[in-house]
Amino acid sequence: WLNPGASVTLSCEVKPSSAGWRFYWYKAVPDFSTNYYRYDPLPGSISGTVENSFRIDGQKHTAGFTCRAGKGNPEYLTDYSEPKFVWTSDPHPAASLSVSPDREQHFTSESVTLNCGGNSAEWRVKRFRDGFINCSDSWEMTGSSCTINSNLSFKSVFWCESGSGEFSDAVNISVHGLLLVSPVHPVTEGASVTLSCRLRGETKLSDVIFYHNDKLIQNDSRGELKISAVSQSDEGFYKCEHSGEVSPQSWMAVKGGVFNALILLNDYFAFVCFVYYHCHK
Structure with missing residues (x-):
């Protein structure tokens, strides 16, 4: 950013x-x-x-x-x-994008709502995956919201655009079976964050392995990775592993530094x- x-x-x-x-x-x-x-x-x-x-x-x-x-x-x-x-x-952007459920990774066949916010009367949710397309080309766009529901695994970048020319921040969204639960938006330097691993139908997993930039950083029965005060060194790709299955990796961005x-x-x-x-x- x-x-x-x-x-x-x-x-x-x-x-x-x-x-x-x-x-x-x-x-x-x-x-x-x-x-x-x-x-x-x-x-x-x-x-x-x-x-x-x-x-x-x-x-x-x-x-x-x-x-x-x-x-x-x-x-x-x-x-x-x-x-x-x-x-x-920008701490006060003219356009915003919210994701519900508020995480980057989601289960297949799970409904995910992307909602645009701002002063414009016209909105579209854009998606980049091998090219620029509208969210409405694949899913339903109602007003300022697009609802995703996919039976197939994928990963794409999404953002909002207004009819008056504003852009929201962009977010990565992926759909998979085993999920790393991580922030969809950049984390403020000094804030606390908790990452966890999930399977469909399971509220919490134990015996989870966590990786940061492909380096093993935690392997025990806690099931969660807690970072009490996020710093620039915590920025990077994270993924989790449970019973031999590995989640897709997600980028955790940290804002507050120079770049x-x-x-x-x-x-x-x-x-x-x-x-x-x-x-x-």
Whole structure:
């Protein structure tokens, strides 16, 4: 998560690479009429840049960005890159996403409700899994809520978008048989957190093994992993094991430091927009 007010440097790459390109930079704005995004030029970039990077100072809110390149006379323009999102740890975001039950991992065939909150009259829940799709493409969207119920295991990233252009934070949601019960939203540094392992129909398991970044950190009969004061060193991937079955791993983010993890949505494109950060205390 990016601290509000930090600087963001966007970087574009054309593949295969060659000289002579001029680069154009845009903000991705939700467009409900097309069910995708419109691309508005960033201030100071309408004429393009010779450099393949563009710095934005004072980024305060979650936003999506894209880029394209052109060369020649008349100018040939590439397609737009897929949007890249920069998620900020804004303590008072204009849009929010709540998950019920409030955890990252859920059982197959369990109903999970994703609810958007904010001042907008129009909302959509977006999902990224091998591409950008609407939650309503697979499940039921009623008002500002989308209810997930899947018989198959999966893991995806979800977030809310409003008709007035706001984005919520993004959350990972996975569906599986054995669950690691962990926070769906970033944990504040210094707070306490308890992780546990669950099977369908079982309220609490004992003799559970917990892993942090694939390193065994607890193996006893307690069945829970308690962290009394979360620090930056506790951030990372967690999973649990019970009777030889291993849960999917979940990322536990910690907010309060200079820089925390970003949820990356898209990695491989012929024309790619990369995002880098310059954070300020």
